[in-house]
Amino acid sequence: MPPKPVMLVRPPLGILLDDGFWDEMEEAGIDEVAIQWLALLDDQGGDQTRYPQIEDTHPRGLAAVGGEPVQRTPVAAYAPDRGLYDGLTFSPPDLPDHMTSESTKLKLALRKATERGFGIWLMDDKGYFLFGGFGDGTQRKALACVNDPDLAGYAVQRARDTCSNFPGGSGMILDGPDFKWEIKPGHRDDMFVEECGCRHCVRVAESLGFGYEHVLEGRDAFKARLQNLSPQIVDDQLANRGGLFGGLDWWLEEPATADWMRYKATVIEQHVRAICDGIHEYMPDMKVATSSRMPALAPITGHVVRRKMAFSDIEMPKLYWWYGGVAGFRGTVANWVDTLVEWNAGLTREKALDWFSAAFDVPMPSDYQPSEYGEEATDAWFDTTVDDQIRKMLAQTGGPERFVPWVGLEHFGSKWVTPSELRRLLQRMEAQGVQRYAYFVYNSVTPEIWSVITEFSRK
Numbered sequence: 001m002p003p004k005p006v007m008l009v010r011p012p013l014g015i016l017l018d019d020g021f022w023d024e025m026e027e028a029g030i031d032e033v034a035i036q037w038l039a040l041l042d043d044q045g046g047d048q049t050r051y052p053q054i055e056d057t058h059p060r061g062l063a064a065v066g067g068e069p070v071q072r073t074p075v076a077a078y079a080p081d082r083g084l085y086d087g088l089t090f091s092p093p094d095l096p097d098h099m100t101s102e103s104t105k106l107k108l109a110l111r112k113a114t115e116r117g118f119g120i121w122l123m124d125d126k127g128y129f130l131f132g133g134f135g136d137g138t139q140r141k142a143l144a145c146v147n148d149p150d151l152a153g154y155a156v157q158r159a160r161d162t163c164s165n166f167p168g169g170s171g172m173i174l175d176g177p178d179f180k181w182e183i184k185p186g187h188r189d190d191m192f193v194e195e196c197g198c199r200h201c202v203r204v205a206e207s208l209g210f211g212y213e214h215v216l217e218g219r220d221a222f223k224a225r226l227q228n229l230s231p232q233i234v235d236d237q238l239a240n241r242g243g244l245f246g247g248l249d250w251w252l253e254e255p256a257t258a259d260w261m262r263y264k265a266t267v268i269e270q271h272v273r274a275i276c277d278g279i280h281e282y283m284p285d286m287k288v289a290t291s292s293r294m295p296a297l298a299p300i301t302g303h304v305v306r307r308k309m310a311f312s313d314i315e316m317p318k319l320y321w322w323y324g325g326v327a328g329f330r331g332t333v334a335n336w337v338d339t340l341v342e343w344n345a346g347l348t349r350e351k352a353l354d355w356f357s358a359a360f361d362v363p364m365p366s367d368y369q370p371s372e373y374g375e376e377a378t379d380a381w382f383d384t385t386v387d388d389q390i391r392k393m394l395a396q397t398g399g400p401e402r403f404v405p406w407v408g409l410e411h412f413g414s415k416w417v418t419p420s421e422l423r424r425l426l427q428r429m430e431a432q433g434v435q436r437y438a439y440f441v442y443n444s445v446t447p448e449i450w451s452v453i454t455e456f457s458r459k
């Protein structure tokens, strides 16, 4: 069966009020829709931004705001049941009184869609409302620590609240959190500037038998090793350090680096498990989906996917392949290679890529080098790198039933994955038996992209 999208829609959610949208989905063979951000657009007060967002050129988005871009403030799509949040540090956003009728319209539209047989997925929205808005890719000021148990507690109550306001939802998607994975100085996702160190972080570190400063020491020791890569060290890595125990030796040579990795895996697991278990406690039938990056990058972000499958229903790894911007795999590989070459005089780009490929256990074709990532990918790249990561995702999640990877084409000013690249990605997914994916995001779909998506979904 060819892969079908769960189609993500983001504000303006007026798109969902139009029966034409649902007819279009049905005609395309798409029977699941996810609300990427359950927010209404208020024309009064607050920090107003442009809707549709600049990359969102779909005519339905423009039609939903009256045909011309508008400035709006995203607000909550329902009035919270405040009693649910008693005793938690965080409080839910209010629905402004004058938006009540908009909220009712959205509820009715989603109920109608459910009655038509569509599956509706909802997303955890705490990040948007607690961390101040959505969408520009710049570093946001974190108001809450992932190790604060109240944050997971809030996510659980928010999920209950959302599901009772929008009943009939078939799944709840959690996006992240991730420890960062880039090394390029100044990058949004630079792992070496990531630190919190609050009392909750200290508590988790101490539960593992060390102090929080030891975690940072491990991270810095990792950086020092990246800044000391000679061609000889790379050759030694390739020739002599394979296997389970060869890899473990590498980490234990600097024990703090291994503790840093263990800390990250512990933090992510405790947080995500608490949310999954909490949602299941109140809503045993609700499917909870958790997200992660590519298998190559997941360990460094703190995600041990095979362990997560013990408490999560569905894993949604990100098949994000673009170059430039943030969060795309080609961009990440190029950033690592550039930075390693900058840090290590004497290391060629070829050696740096060899090291990356071995360290992250991801094959790279010889006909498509990071310096060429701004150009169309070769077929060999799909047959090696892309195929490898899809296969590992399926192996980690145990097969297509509990696997719904994210597919998207861009983030924040990156180069876009082209329609031809999307087609080849979907072909690789089909060949490996992937049945569903989450397409991010409908609002930015062009006619060319739509025709690629529907080539598969209509089959």
Ligand SMILES: [Zn+2]
Pocket (backbone or CB within 6 Å): 145, 146, 147, 196, 197, 198, 199, 200, 201, 202
């Ligand atoms: Zn903290």
